[in-house]
Amino acid sequence: MPSSVATPKLKALLQSGWQRFYSDFLLPDRTPEFRRLLEQALARGYRIHSIASIWEQIKAGRLEEGPLLVLRLDIDTDLRTTRALWQVMRELNVRGSFYFRLCTLDVELMRAIHEAGSEASYHYEELATYAKRHRLKSRAEVEARMPAIRALFAANYRRIKALTGLPLHTVASHGDWLNRRLGVTNLELLQDRSLREALGIELEAYDDALHSHYAQRYSDGAYPRLWLDGDPLAALASRQSVIEILLHPRHWSANIAVNLQDNLGRAWEEVRYRVG
Template identity: 25%
Template sequence: MKLNITRQFLVAVIGIFLLAVVLTAGKLFFQPNVIKFHIPNHLYNQDTIFSCRDYLEKIGAIVTFDEKAQEITIQTGLDSYYLEIKTDSVQGIPIYVDNVYIGKTPVKKRLSAGKYVVVAKNSGHVSSIRYLTLKPEIASVKQIILPVDQKNYEGFLDEIILFGYKPIRVMDYYNHAPITKKTIVLRHDVDVSAEDALAMAKIEHLRGVKSTYYFRWCTADPEVLKEVRALGHEVGLHYETLADYSLQYHLKSAQDITSDVKQELRRRLKTEIVHFRQQYGEIYTIASHGAKENIRLGVTNYQAIMAGENPYDYNIIGTAYGPITQHFTYMSDSGGIWEPFPYPKLESNAGPFYILIHPIHWASGLSR
């Protein structure tokens, strides 16, 4: 009880201090003003800071924090919008605005006009993202509801089967499988754990679902690949040839990827495919991996190597990117965040779909 009283006292003291700063700034709420100041270390915590922020935002200020510098910035006199953020199925979900944590739902945040990325990120579940543009014609108070997927992978599969969709492998598309509005190309990038992929493959097999699993060299466990293939799934190479080359030769930018470099990358990828096939069995398609080096360079492995290439020159029938994506509505759980959130589109029969799912983002709900 004593701790609670002390905490409330600190909140009140800081609130009064901030209000005093605001009021002494002179006409602060009638013309644009910015105040920035440091908060002592022993007072800087989420309980005190968030309480003060909520108080100031209620009276029209825009408050931002720099946690590293332990600084608070207060802006007033701007057109602003009071954003109320909730989640659909359950509250208490952490919310981030432009990668800054603002609290758990339901949460309110005052923002100025502009563009924002709002993310509901629930550990252990696949969450969602919203690209938000606040314009002068928008009401000063705006409410958004972000969906959060509480289902485990079994629940997700049962949902798409209930909707009447038929998942196929990437290789099935290139082998001219019939495509209807009820078709889903179901793909998995195995970035971290082969065991998670195997657990997911078994769940699909029990439901008569076949999909494609792309393994990196570092996740390609021969016994797992053998078992995944035996369950009827496609196995392919998740190649990162450009990223590996960049780390080896210290490429500085996309301009370093010359035509000669591209030719070398293509030669290397052809060799990789041969070696992968020798070690792990037949493969028919490949998928580009998005490594940190690709993000730094601003160029994907596909763009640097396979764009415009004939897959048959690599002794494969196709790739997971390129022309195939033009024929489907693409959805992905990259980063553990659905983009876009799939269920409204699935329910509205807006297929066919191409869905990329990473086993690592569903690991907490996979039965082994």
């Protein structure tokens, strides 16, 4: 259809499709930008923490004087870029938290991250996984199955802990397309305090016990919105007291093969969910 007669809705759809294509298959390597971000933080006097290391200070009631930067990486798909970002962190001698999904679990890498002084733990999504598997269509159906969902989480968590030998004292919820559709987050399965205590989970990365200490939290995004919550470089320049920066390696380099596989997998998931 000629652009002169295309509807605004179609134009928006085409633009969105192009932006997704660019982000997944054409995005230049942004690793040097990540290095500059960390170098500026260090130059401004920031001490860079993992979630585990700052949580230890909060628990002890001795949060050090700012400015502090909490660095978190959610490993949704791309282990190649994860390794590149971690290499930058090692070269600059900074630490952070890396949360791995079941589909990105890399025991050797997780152990190496832990041994180098950073944190490697679990990026969980059992609520969405269970809802897809059993074709749950509403929040009410999810809530009715919550005991089974929590049992699935506990089994996966214990298996990862046994495989890696890591403490996994903090975990972080993954956001899935089905969570958004159902209006229920994976985080809700850890509202059961007894489950946390039984497994030895001290903190969920979205807990207010952590976030109440932040002046601001920044998250990266897909092209063209590379930052969703403002510019963290501006925050560093103004020396905001305690900030968290959340990164997803997928947004820092176009890993064509991995992104293609992930996109096809998501499309197939949705087809199976719809026809179930």
